[in-house]
Amino acid sequence: MLSVKNERGSLFAINNFDELPFLPKRLFVVSDVPSSAVRGKHAHYETQQVLFCLKGSIQITITDKNGVHSIFLSEGEKYFHDRLEWAEIDFENRDTLMLVVCSTDFDEDDYIRDLEQFKGIISLNKGMVQRRSKNDCK
DSSP: OEEEEETTEEEEEOOOGGGSSSOOOEEEEEOOOOTTOOEEEEEESSOOEEEEEEESEEEEEEEETTEEEEEEEETTOEEEEOTTOEEEEEESSTTOEEEEEESSOOOGGGEEOOHHHHHHHHHHTTTTOOOOOTTOOO
16 A cells, blocks of 8 residues: 655555455445444454554454454554454544455355354364464555
8 A cells, every 4th residue: 555645645545456465345434433432343254354544543453263462553554354353443533544445245144243153163263264464465
């Protein structure tokens, strides 16, 4: 992602989709999140996502087969959020903006919304899920 910030403002651009680990099918922006609210709180069976922090900062807590990990994104940074990762996302303040690019169309059946159910699923899939970092996108 190209990030340019100057006296005229900030520009974030994905110059071509080769920068992503998948061909995007859907995108959305999350904004105006109250400080006490936590977004996410689910995992996906199939969907992969790239989370871009467009403004502010974001704390992402990932639970996967390797345990619990925290990722901190500042403005202009991204994180590749793989399938079968439980994510809980805290926004620094109400002005924080996050762009999410998804590998699949929306499908409610792709969501795992119960943490205990998710833990059971990943214990059955140990060794099948690979851990990735915010720097795994080109």
